[in-house]
Amino acid sequence: MQPTQSTKSNLSPLVPAYDSILALAPYQTGKPIEELTREYGVSDVVKLASNENPMGCSPHVTLAVTEQLGQLARYPDGNGHYLKQALADFNDVTVDQITLGNGSDDLLDILARSFAGASDAIVYSQYAFIVYPMLAKMQGATGIEVPAQRFGHDLKAMSQAVQDNPNTKIVFIANPNNPTGTQLEHNVLREFMDSVPSSVLVVLDEAYIEYSPESNNRALLDEFDNVVIVRTFSKAYGLAGLRVGYALSSVAVADLLNRIRQPFNVSRVGLAAAAAALRDQDFIEKTRQINDEQMRWLEKQFDALGLGFIKSHANFIMVEIEVEMEDTTATVIYEALLEQGVIVRPLAVYGLHNWLRITVGLAEDNLRLIDTLHSILTED
Ligand SMILES: Cc1ncc(COP(=O)(O)O)c(C=O)c1O
CATH class of the missing domain: 3.40.640.10 (Type I PLP-dependent aspartate aminotransferase-like (Major domain))
Incomplete structure (x- = not known):
């Protein structure tokens, strides 16, 4: 689960405080919506990658x-x-x-x-x-x-x-x-x-x-x-x-x-x-309620798609992408979702190459995710 390591440095003759700093890779954030729009020209983007609250704030x-x-x-x-x-x-x-x-x-x-x-x-x-x-x-x-x-x-x-x-x-x-x-x-x-x-x-x-x-x-x-x-x-x-x-x-x-x-x-x-x-604790209560409802819905859809998942106690869920297509890892599915404007989180950096982490969105976001995932997984 170590970040990609790079011990090469062009710093010389400067030396960082510890050698281990050279082995650090910058934290990979969820892809920002603006970046996806810029890179793929997709305008209608659903971001389910950073465990943000899809309801916004109070x-x-x-x-x-x-x-x-x-x-x-x-x-x-x-x-x-x-x-x-x-x-x-x-x-x-x-x-x-x-x-x-x-x-x-x-x-x-x-x-x-x-x-x-x-x-x-x-x-x-x-x-x-x-x-x-x-x-x-x-x-x-x-x-x-x-x-x-x-x-x-x-x-x-x-x-x-x-x-x-x-x-x-x-x-x-x-x-x-x-x-x-x-x-x-x-x-x-x-x-x-x-x-x-x-x-x-x-x-x-x-x-x-x-x-x-x-x-x-x-x-x-x-x-x-x-x-x-x-x-x-x-x-x-x-x-x-x-x-x-x-x-x-x-x-x-x-x-x-x-x-x-x-x-x-x-x-x-x-x-x-x-x-x-x-x-505004009413907002938190509502957030929790919608998250619970949508989590249950997503679990059912993953079951229907034959995808394994880990029972989650938060606002995201880790899904196993065991695809039968040759050489296909979760990263390929991540890329395919990106092309269609859906941002999730690949977990290769954790050594979880077959898994994606998906933030629970609003009903329409989750529907879009499941429809897109379904079309990618059933493609010839
Ligand atoms: C377990 C955990 N701790 C801490 C953080 C950091 O969150 P923030 O710096 O936005 O409070 C995150 C964000 O993803 C997290 O998942």
Whole structure:
């Protein structure tokens, strides 16, 4: 699941801080709609590639954003006072347990920079979010990838990996996981927490928690000072374009993270929009309901097409493309879908060559996906 590696460099005589930086490939984002239009000349594009909310965001956000437009010359509140207060109330924590980020990627980066150096190890699962091995490389730390169990985290094996590598400083766990959509049971996670030393930071990445509220592990914060929960406004809240995330942790960890982060890492517009979005929990409820309905519909269609899939607890689903056409991998199907204006996500970068990850869209988007997929798979 490593990104494509390139150890060749034209930097000489400049040398990056760690050799592992040369092995980093830039994060591959979902293809932007504008790019597809430019490259393929397709105008009617459906994007099901980045786990965005197809419903957009709460209408309350529009007003909050508009109110900020006259203030753009002014720096944002570097402490994010109002958003933090709202998040503290929402999550039943104190304000000093919160760190805000420019999306949750920013927080994952701040965590890695705060806790892992070149002599340390970072543990994560095979098929877990690709940013974790990238962060290990960025820090010059040893990345330890633990084989997955039925596409999900094998927490027993991860606990063993921590024991076997006493220099482990961080364990990253995505729950639900991207790209597999798998979810962890509370008791298994709790046992895991009991098994790891309190000097190891366990980061629970809950980017998709609104789609799977039963996965919420907020309660662990009261018991373990070495737990950090990372959340985002990019997915169910529909604010991916604004970049707002947050971390919940012990006061001591938050104090450290707040020293490392950039002073104004969340914009004025982002702060206001996130606070307005958080207030509209009816929108989140509706989002979850539509996602559930459409997920069930998609599962039925994949069954009808004879395509395997992994049961998902988020707003995307991983589908196995076992095509009988010779030399055909999921990437070929991905390309064929692109040509017809449907963007999904190939997973070769995770070593999942036969799989595509598809974001659940609105009914019309999903219908278009299934019709297009059907025509591609049944082509002579
Ligand atoms: C598991 C997981 N964590 C974190 C992120 C980062 O999201 P953002 O930086 O938009 O908050 C993503 C985005 O795809 C994700 O899937």
